[in-house]
Amino acid sequence: MIDHLICDCDGVLVDSEIIADRVMLEVLSETFPGIDFKPSVKTAFGQQTSRFLLNLETKYGITMPPDFVDTIEARVSVELAKSVRPISGVRAALERCGLPVAVVSNSRMERVKASVRRAGLDEIVGPRVFSAQ
Numbered sequence: 735m736i737d738h739l740i741c742d743c744d745g746v747l748v749d750s751e752i753i754a755d756r757v758m759l760e761v762l763s764e765t766f767p768g769i770d771f772k773p774s775v776k777t778a779f780g781q782q783t784s785r786f787l788l789n790l791e792t793k794y795g796i797t798m799p800p801d802f803v804d805t806i807e808a809r810v811s812v813e814l815a816k817s818v819r820p821i822s823g824v825r826a827a828l829e830r831c832g833l834p835v836a837v838v839s840n841s842r843m844e845r846v847k848a849s850v851r852r853a854g855l856d857e858i859v860g861p862r863v864f865s866a867q
Contacts, residue, residue, distance in 0.1 A: 746824075
């Protein structure tokens with residue numbers, strides 16, 4: 735018997751992955767000019783930013799600046815505040831399912847809660863938001 739619906743946030747409830755990946759590519763390219771990060775950033779979907787950046791350090795033989803994850807996350811938050819949108823039809827689908835809805839994500843808790851709120855889904859999800867953080 736199914737008694738709950740558990741959803742990922744980024745790319746399922748809100749169209750945020752494309753925004754986050756674009757910002758990450760911009761910040762990486764500004765910080766390390768001359769390295770083409772585009773092929774690598776295409777593989778970032780669903781990964782924690784910190785783990786993804788560690789892999790880039792190994793792959794390219796580079797060292798990320800201190801607090802680089804925070805720099806990226808701050809810029810992503812600004813861009814998400816401007817342009818994140820719910821996935822088309824997601825609200826209606828959640829309302830129709832008739833089950834308690836929870837959100838889980840590899841993103842930071844603050845980002846997940848903000849995305850759920852900006853998408854107008856906070857009253858559907860309530861306090862059931864969980865993060866890898």
